[in-house]
Amino acid sequence: MSHWEVMVGNKAVAYAAKLARVQYIPAFPITPQTTIVQYLADMIANGDLDAEYVTVEGELTAQASALGASMAGVRAFTATSGPGLLYMHHPMHAVSGARLPIVMAVIHRSVKGMQPDHMDMMAQRDTSWLMMECENSQELLDTGVMAFKIAEDERVRLPAIFSGDGYILSYTAEPVEIPGQEEVDAFLPPYRSQVPMLPELAKECREYAIAQWGVGEDPQLRWRRQQEAMDAAKTVISEVNEEFEERFGRGYGNGLVEEYGCEGAEAVIVAMGTIASTARTAIDNLHGRGKKVGLVKLKTFKPFPAEEFRRIGGEVGAIGVIDRNISCGSGGIVFGEVRSSLYEMNGRPRTLEFYAGLCGKEVRVSDIERIAEKTMRAASGERVTPLVEWV
Amino acid sequence: MSKPIPLAKLGDEEFIDPANQACQGCAGSIVARIVSKVLRDRWVRQEVACCGPALSNIWAPSVYAEIFEGAGAMMTGKSRAYKAMGRDDVIVAGIIGDGGTVDIGFQGLSAAAERNENFLWIVYDNEAYMNTGGQRSSATTAHASTTTTPIGALSRGKREPRKNVPLMVAMHGVPYVATASVAFPEDLIGKLEYAKDVKGFRFIHISSPCPTGWRFDPRYTIKVARGMVQSGLWPLYEVIDGETIRLTYKPRELRPVREVLKMQGRFRHITDDEVDEIQRRVTAFWERLIAKDGGPLF
Amino acid sequence: MIEVRFHGRGGQGAVTGVRVLATALYFEGKFTQAIPMYGTERRGAPVVSFLRVGDRRINERDLVHEPDMVVVLDPLLGRTVPVTEGLKEGGLVLINHPRSGREAGLGGNFKVSTVDATDIALETLGRPITNTAILGAFAKVTGMVSLGSLEKAVLKQWPGRIGEMNVRAVRRAYKEATEPVNVSDREGVKVRPPGLFERDVSSWRVFRPEIDEEKCVGCRRCWIFCPELAISMEGEKARINYKHCKGCGICAEECPVGAISFTQEKILEGRE
Secondary structure (H helix, E strand, O other), rough: OOEEEEEEEHHHEEEEEEEEHOOOEEEEEOOHHHHHHHHHHHHHHHOOOOEEEEEOOHHHHHHHHHHHHHHHHEEEEEEOOHHHHHHHHHHHHHHHHOOOOOEEEEEOOOOOOOOOOOHHHHHOOOOOOEEEEEEHHHHHHHHHHHHHHHHOOOOOOOOOOEOOOOOOOOOOEEEEEOOOHHHHHHHOOOOOOOOOOOOHHHHHHHHHHHHHHOOOOOOOOOHHHHHHHHHHHHHHHHHHHHHHHHHOOOOOOOEEEEEEEOOOOOEEEEOOOHHHHHHHHHHHHHHHHOOOOOEEEEEEEEEEHHHHHHHHHOOOOOOEEEEEEOOOEEOOHHHHHHHHOOOOOOOOOOEEEEEEEHHHOOOHHHHHHHHHHHHHHHOOOOOOOOOOOOO | OOOOOHHHHHOOOOOOOOOOOOOOOOOOOOOHHHHHHHHHEEEEEEOOOOOOOHOEEEOOOOOOOHHHHHHHHHHHHHHHHHHOOOOOEEEEEEEEHHHHHHHHHHHHHHHHHHOOOOOOEEEEOOOEEEHHHHHHOOOOOOOOOOOOEEEEOEOOOOOOOOOOOHHHOOOOOOOOEEEEEEOOOOHHHHHHHHHHOOOOOOEEEEEOOHHHOOOOOHHHHHHHHHHHOOOOOOHHHHHOOOOEEEOOOOOOOOOOOHHOOOOHHHHHOOOOHHHHHHHHHHHHHHHHHHHOOEOOOO | OOOEEEEOOOOOOOOHHHHHHHHHHOOOOOOOEEEOOOOOOOOOOOOEEEEEEEOEEEEEEOOOOOOOEEEEEEOHHOOOOOOOEEEEEEEEEEEEEEOOHHHHHOOOOOOEEEHHHHHHHHHOOOOOOHHHHHHHHHHHOOOOOOOOHHHOOOOOOOOOOHHHHHHHHHHHHHHHOOEEEEEEOOOOOOOOOOOOOOOOOOOHHHHEEOOOOOOOOOOOHHHHOOOOOOEEEEOEEEEHHHHOOOOOOHHHHOOOOOOOEEEOOOOOOOOO
């Protein structure tokens, strides 16, 4: 049976891990995720969760030990933020290379301070991990549970991050519905390692290891397979989201994007996470003033749902992308991905870039209204400058 | 306490294929054969970057993951998983090089020892990063010539004496720490037999001379290893629970280090003063070991 | 532009040798590109390197697939590595081999020149590092580089006594290299590439141990110390499986009763 509780986002994350019956938790503190691993310690200490909990000496070991555990045969979970995520960059590649479906919560923290932005996760975007962003604590809990099912699907078998903005979600309390354990058990089957890492499987392991080395194969094949798994993940994400909605009554668009107020829109803005949440109010206000502008919340950043943007791009005159990140020397990362997805279209929409919320700078309803209005002017054919704006 | 096992008592069953891709005369290959003979079909193996992947003739399951610094972490994850799965029959062990143990792997080593994780960490120590061509590690003997501590007008090989990792690990209070040598197989096998079924963190550090990196003819691998032990450059001892230390090889007199160093091309340049410096250090350490033998570690 | 492929085993100096040759060619005003193929750097394991030589800067960065010439630093390597694959018609093979070009186990539309580089290296250097001897032969049979430039390059790489020993190797090989001979009517030895976990390392040997069973006391020291598990106990006697023996010499060195001899392997056609 589900029940409601007013809780902070970090606790919702802990509940996701608990409901998923994770078996191995390497724990290391870093603001603003620390309380996640503390909640888990309490749950284990009180007998509410049966898992091996290891206070590791750093995030690199957290990820590398999760690799060992997942390979050996148990469901592994960890949580981190900002610099901790960067510190584990090396083993993150090893985990995805080994096709292990580890799930990790990332509570966003800037790499230039403690406040939130998406630089931490974006710095890891090439590690072949799924990346799913959340706008509120309920979504954190739900996405955490879904992440295990998606990652462990035979068609995917890639590790997954589910994430949310630090402080804004991690420490803010709001009502969250916690599904019942039996309902989650019916949704999420137990984990099975695909690696024959047991003494009695020595022969199978040797064959497996040879295949892992890609001996005698085109060396590019290993990357190609990971890319194909990423592509397959789009379908799996939508399927799992649909099933989750049927069982638990909560849906998040098609799992890849969620459109808000886009019917008949002439322009849309794109945002991730809590900025998308605030944007809903901005869109409501603008609708109240008769403006035809909608919000596309990007929920899955990896794999990037380019098809969704081609579809949406065909219906609007302009897209304003809000990036809570920047790749210095190039530009906003979501902006680049959106543009790229639109390139082959005839009559593609205008695209505008907005940097907002980096280093935790506050993003207000009024800021988003201005972003949306500027995007609408671009949609109407007006020459708007600058195309790139720091909000 | 471990007990040496006579060679005649060992069976003929092997758990490793003959011949691998390692250099001629590789002590690491001898270590791999001896470890697999003792651990048989009861273990899973951890590998990290080192010459170890050349030891792919070992039968125990192993899948290489590219995390050089992660031996301690990965073995932690594996052993915790088997515990969660109710598989306490599985022995988790790794044959790790000195680099992956004493340098880049040191953090993971210390932390796993501190947590008393349940696995067996075996070091085959060839005193440098041999897989990448022979760069110094903190396990390299002082004054050795390596590719990053070469001999030149301004450089006399590695400046620092070797870091005493076995004693450092023993100070974590773990169930078992031992040093061993390929030249003393009965002693090494006895230590492996003892360690294999102890629960908690076990550490066996094996001196494994490398003909390619230490620059001697491969036929002398065992002779050099024997010299390292007989001169006190690599004393053989074990420490139980971080408390009691016991020498397992106690010659009446140590061989002069000079003879042993001169067997190795990496010391070809060494001066009498440098030899004396090493001799003083070795003699002093040996005397302290003798004084503590059979008693408390400190 | 001329392209050469070098085959050797780790420890024979294939990679360094090619660099020395490139330096020698540079002294003669040529542009060169010396490319090693790195695997795990093991003594004994097959290695390949490439050399391109031209009159101006060389832009190609891919590998050499159709060499004009092949140089083989090890007499038995051709049994497990297809050393003449891709060699241009009418090309040249220079191989370290104690016999003549027509008895080196190679056959096809090319010429073969030999030099007993192992013997030369053992005599001048005391170790079977065959690269400089091969380079001396290379200078002689190709005429691409003068002996003088080669010696200068050798001394640059190895100053002092070591350099002088290597120069002697170069000079002796220069004298002793055999004239290239046609082998288009000969059949080359069948190449058996190693399997994934190939256990046959017999061709790594330069020296060969032999156990005198009369003297063997069954102490098992050779058995435990053999890194390749090439030695098994038949009752109380130790026996060597030569397929698995790399010829490291540990057994000969460690036998407490001197029951194991260690002598240079003879290169014969058809030995196991």
